[in-house]
Amino acid sequence: MTIWSKADIHVHTRYSDGHSSVAQVLEHADHIGLRIIAITDHDTIAGAIEAQRMARGFDVEVIVGEEVSTADGHLLVLFLERALPPGRPAPETIAAAHEQGALCIVAHPFDWLVPSFGASLLRYCSGDNPAWPVDGVEVFNASLPLPGMNERAASVATALELPACGGSDAHHFSTVGLGYTLFPGSTADDLRQAILRGDVRAGGRAWAAGHYAAVASLRARRGLARAARAVTQPISFRSTGRSR
Numbered sequence: 001m002t003i004w005s006k007a008d009i010h011v012h013t014r015y016s017d018g019h020s021s022v023a024q025v026l027e028h029a030d031h032i033g034l035r036i037i038a039i040t041d042h043d044t045i046a047g048a049i050e051a052q053r054m055a056r057g058f059d060v061e062v063i064v065g066e067e068v069s070t071a072d073g074h075l076l077v078l079f080l081e082r083a084l085p086p087g088r089p090a091p092e093t094i095a096a097a098h099e100q101g102a103l104c105i106v107a108h109p110f111d112w113l114v115p116s117f118g119a120s121l122l123r124y125c126s127g128d129n130p131a132w133p134v135d136g137v138e139v140f141n142a143s144l145p146l147p148g149m150n151e152r153a154a155s156v157a158t159a160l161e162l163p164a165c166g167g168s169d170a171h172h173f174s175t176v177g178l179g180y181t182l183f184p185g186s187t188a189d190d191l192r193q194a195i196l197r198g199d200v201r202a203g204g205r206a207w208a209a210g211h212y213a214a215v216a217s218l219r220a221r222r223g224l225a226r227a228a229r230a231v232t233q234p235i236s237f238r239s240t241g242r243s244r
């Protein structure tokens with residue numbers, strides 16, 4: 001009998017705009033019995049590398065990932081060795097990822113509140129020889145605030161015959177695992193092979209109102225702390241270099 005496991009392929013930490021430390025994320029993932037997490041901070045792999053190092057103390061395997069802000073929208077890149085720069089066109093980012101043997105999953109394609117592929121998914125990711133050869137689509141993102149965004153992603157992924165993945169888009173440890181990708185096997189390599197074969201399923205439940213409230217209040221507190229620091233910093237005047 002095949003054993004299926006859960007992987008959360010979309011998790012942020014304090015290394016980008018998340019509110020939890022790598023240790024808190026790992027502890028929670030271990031606590032809820034999640035086998036695999038990909039740390040996918042915005043445009044950095046520093047937190048993912050720290051997580052991979054720390055994971056030895058937990059029953060969790062960590063995939064080094066990055067949510068790359070491409071010029072065409074957010075792209076989850078999994079199994080990275082080197083960080084990819086933001087701001088490049090999607091096809092360039094996809095090619096650079098594949099050169100490293102990494103996989104590219106389109107993040108929240110129909111979330112129009114943040115930069116997303118949108119209709120480009122239909123235009124450039126379809127057919128046998130697509131212009132943007134992605135490896136899968138995030139058809140369930142637990143953080144999406146409006147109904148229909150995930151449903152549309154799921155129906156387009158089905159139409160394009162692209163593997164359907166799920167992630168939490170956690171920005172606080174308590175939401176880790178709310179969205180997940182189910183795959184046969186139990187290791188990160190099993191997940192990788194399953195995505196390549198298209199043998200994955202997406203699942204989960206949306207963030208609850210309390211999760212949005214918690215993240216909003218943490219953001220507000222962080223903003224206030226930043227403002228307080230700015231106010232208490234001494235004002236320095238720079239000389240123009242001109243002499244009278």
Ligand SMILES: [Zn+2]
Binds near residue numbers: 067074107108114
């Ligand atoms: Zn995103």
Ligand SMILES: [Zn+2]
Binds near residue numbers: 012067
């Ligand atoms: Zn994200």
